Amino acid sequence: MYGQLLSDATGLINRIDIQTSGYDFEVVLTSNFDLVDYKFDKNSKQLTLYLDSGLENNLGELVIPSTLLNGDFTFYLNEQEFFPKIQSSERIHFITLEFTGSGSNVLSISGTEYLIGLDEITPNQNNSSEKIDGNFLPPEGEFDTTPSNDYLIWLMVGGIIVVIVVFVGVKFLKK
Secondary structure (H helix, E strand, O other), X not given: XXXXXXXXXXXXXXXXXXXXXOEEEEEEEEEOOEEEEEEEEOOOOEEEEEEEEOOOEEEEEEEEEOOOEEOOOEEEEOOEEEOOEEEEOOXXXXXXXXXXXXXXXXXXXXXXXXXXXXXXXXXXXXXXXXXXXXXXXXXXXOOOOOOOOHHHHHHHHHHHHHHHHHHHHHHHHHO
C-alpha cells in the first residue's frame, strides 16, 4: 500500500524545448505519468504529446507560452475530444490534465494562433554563446536584469506537489 501511494504522489517534470521558425520555446509538463515523445507541427499549430502511465488516475499540469500557441484551444486525448481546465495570462497557458487509463496515451493540443506577441523576443542567432550547465551565457556586456520566470515555474511546481499530496491524502483517508 505504501509503495502505491508514493508512486501516486510522484511528480515527473519534463521540459520540452520546441524550436520553430528561429525561436526557442519551453513547454513544461509536470505529471504522475511519463512523457515518451512529442511532436510540434507549426502548420497545424499543434503540439502532440505521447504519454505512458502505470496508473489508472492521471494528473498533470502543462505550461505553454502564449507566444508559441494562443487563441482558442482544442484538445484530443486518444482521438476523443478532451476538456481540461485552462488558466491563461498574457505570458502562459496553465492547463490541468486529469484523465483515466494506464498505458499509452496521445494528447493533441491545437491553438488558433501561432507565434503571437513576439515583439520583445528576438529570433535565435548562431553566435559565440556557450552552453554551460544548461544555461546560455549572453554575449559579453549583454546581461538580462529582468526577473526570471523560474520563480513562477517553481511556484507552480510547488502548487502541483501540494495538490497531489492532498489528493493522495484524501484518497488514503477514504480507505
